[in-house]
Amino acid sequence: MKRKSYYARKIKRAVHLLFYKRHKKPGVKGWELKKQLGADYPKVLNILDNFLEKLDLQIKTVFEVEKPAEKPTLEELNRARFYVTLRGGLAPKEAKLCGWRIDDIAGLAMSISYIISKKGRASREEVEELLRSKLPGWRVDLNMNRYIRSGYLAEDENKQLYLDWRTRAEVDQNVLVNLLLEAES
Amino acid sequence: MPSRKQKKKLGEERLQRIIDLCRSIEERGIDPFIVDVEDVIAVVQEYFPEWELPEEFCLDAEAIHQLASIIKLQSDWVRRRSTSLYTDPFLLEEKIRRTGKEEFANLFLKAWHPIVELEQISYHSLAEAIKYWQNLLPLSERWMKFVSLKKETGTVTREELIRQKILAEKVFSEDLERLWEELKQRVGEQGKVLYWDFIGADTYSETLKRAYMTSFLVTYGYATLEVHRLEEEMFLKPFEKSKSLLGEKQLVSIPVSVSFEEWIRWKESKRG
Numbered sequence: 001m002k003r004k005s006y007y008a009r010k011i012k013r014a015v016h017l018l019f020y021k022r023h024k025k026p027g028v029k030g031w032e033l034k035k036q037l038g039a040d041y042p043k044v045l046n047i048l049d050n051f052l053e054k055l056d057l058q059i060k061t062v063f064e065v066e067k068p069a070e071k072p073t074l075e076e077l078n079r080a081r082f083y084v085t086l087r088g089g090l091a092p093k094e095a096k097l098c099g100w101r102i103d104d105i106a107g108l109a110m111s112i113s114y115i116i117s118k119k120g121r122a123s124r125e126e127v128e129e130l131l132r133s134k135l136p137g138w139r140v141d142l143n144m145n146r147y148i149r150s151g152y153l154a155e156d157e158n159k160q161l162y163l164d165w166r167t168r169a170e171v172d173q174n175v176l177v178n179l180l181l182e183a184e185s
Numbered sequence: 186m187p188s189r190k191q192k193k194k195l196g197e198e199r200l201q202r203i204i205d206l207c208r209s210i211e212e213r214g215i216d217p218f219i220v221d222v223e224d225v226i227a228v229v230q231e232y233f234p235e236w237e238l239p240e241e242f243c244l245d246a247e248a249i250h251q252l253a254s255i256i257k258l259q260s261d262w263v264r265r266r267s268t269s270l271y272t273d274p275f276l277l278e279e280k281i282r283r284t285g286k287e288e289f290a291n292l293f294l295k296a297w298h299p300i301v302e303l304e305q306i307s308y309h310s311l312a313e314a315i316k317y318w319q320n321l322l323p324l325s326e327r328w329m330k331f332v333s334l335k336k337e338t339g340t341v342t343r344e345e346l347i348r349q350k351i352l353a354e355k356v357f358s359e360d361l362e363r364l365w366e367e368l369k370q371r372v373g374e375q376g377k378v379l380y381w382d383f384i385g386a387d388t389y390s391e392t393l394k395r396a397y398m399t400s401f402l403v404t405y406g407y408a409t410l411e412v413h414r415l416e417e418e419m420f421l422k423p424f425e426k427s428k429s430l431l432g433e434k435q436l437v438s439i440p441v442s443v444s445f446e447e448w449i450r451w452k453e454s455k456r457g
Contacts, residue, residue, distance in 0.1 A: 099415030106286035109293030138450030
C-alpha cells in the first residue's frame with residue numbers, strides 16, 4: 001500500500017513536469033526528472049506511459065545523439081529529453097484544428113523527407129525549389145520560416161537545413177520513409 | 186631535380202589544396218568518398234621530412250585534422266547505410282517529387298505525433314507583466330496619442346497621393362465605394378477573400394493603390410480584416426453597411442507589408 005501511494009505521488013509530479021512547459025522548449029531533461037522524482041524515474045515514466053496509453057498519449061524519449069541500439073543506460077537517459085506526444089496519428093480535420101493547412105503539412109512533410117533523402121542535410125534553395133513545384137510560390141518562404149521557427153528545421157550560416165529538435169521528438173522518420181516508399185504514386 | 190625550397194613550396198601548396206577540398210566537402214555536404222584517404226596520407230608523409238618551421242608543422246597538422254573530419258563523414262555514411270533508416274536517396278527523392286501534396290500530407294499525419302504542451306504563467310512572465318503594467322501610461326493619455334496618430338496617418342498619406350496625382354480628391358469617395366462594391370462581389374460563399382487576392386493587380390503600382398484604398402475600406406468601417414495568425418493568412422470581409430468604429434472601441438493597427446518581392450511571389454503563385 002505504502003509502495004502504491006509512493007508511485008502515485010511520483011506519477012502526479014511527473015505529469016506536472018511533463019505537461020507544463022517550464023522552459024522555452026517543451027519537455028523535460030532526464031537529469032531534471034531524476035532530481036525531482038528520484039533515481040527510479042524511468043520506472044515512474046514507464047507506469048505513467050502505460051496509463052497514458054488509454055488517452056492515446058505516450059512519453060517520447062529523444063536521445064542526445066542517436067537512439068542507442070541496446071537498452072539505454074541511466075546516463076544516456078539523464079541526457080535525453082522526455083516529451084508527452086500523441087501516440088496515434090491525427091486525422092486531417094484534427095490537424096486543421098491545430099492551425100495547420102494541408103499545404104503547410106505537405107510542405108513540412110516534403111522538407112523533412114527531402115532532408116532525410118539527402119542524409120540529414122540539404123540546402124534551403126533546393127528544398128524551396130522542391131516546395132515551389134507543389135505549393136503556391138508566395139507561401140514557400142513563409143512556410144519555411146515557420147518550420148524553422150517552430151523547431152522542425154534548423155538553418156546554419158551556409159543556408160543548409162537540418163532536422164531540428166521538434167522533428168526528432170514528433171516525427172517517426174522510419175515510418176514516414178516507409179509510407180512514402182509504399183505510396184502508389 | 187627540384188631544389189629543397191621548391192619542394193617545400195610545392196608541398197605547402199598541395200597541403201593547402203587538401204585542406205580546402207576537405208573543408209568544402211564538409212561545408213557543402215558533398216560526397217566524402219571523393220577524397221582518397223590513402224593518397225592524402227601519402228602526400229602528407231612525402232612532405233613531412235621537409236618541415237622545419239612551426240607554421241609548416243601547423244599546416245601539416247591542419248591537413249591531418251581536416252582528413253580526420255572526412256574519415257568521420259565517411260564512417261557516418263557507412264553507419265547510416267547499415268541502419269534500417271537507409272533507403273536509396275534517389276528512389277526517395279523520386280517518390281517525393283511524384284507524390285501529390287494531399288497524399289503527402291495524409292502520409293505524414295500517420296507518422297506525426299505532435300507534442301502535448303500547456304503554457305502557463307511563470308515567475309518570469311509575472312515579473313514581465315508587472316514591469317509592463319508599471320510602465321503603462323494612463324488610459325486617457327494613450328487614447329489621446331492614438332487619436333492624434335490616426336488623424337495624422339489619414340490626412341498626410343492621402344495628400345501625398347493627391348500631390349503625386351495618383352488620386353484625385355474629388356473621386357476618392359467614389360473610388361472607395363466602387364472598391365467596396367467590388368469587394369462584396371469578390372467574396373465567395375464564405376463571405377471573405379484572401380487579402381492578397383483582393384489587392385493584387387497586374388502591376389505593382391496598381392497593387393499599391395489597391396492596398397492603400399483597402400486600408401481606408403477597413404479604417405472607415407466598410408470591411409474588416411480577419412487575421413489567422415497561426416496560418417499566417419489574412420482575409421477581407423466586407424460589411425453590408427458601413428460601420429463607423431471610431432470612438433466605439435479601441436481600434437487596432439495592423440501593419441501589412443506590400444513589398445515588391447511579395448507582389449512578385451503572389452504573381453508567380455497566380456501563374457502557377
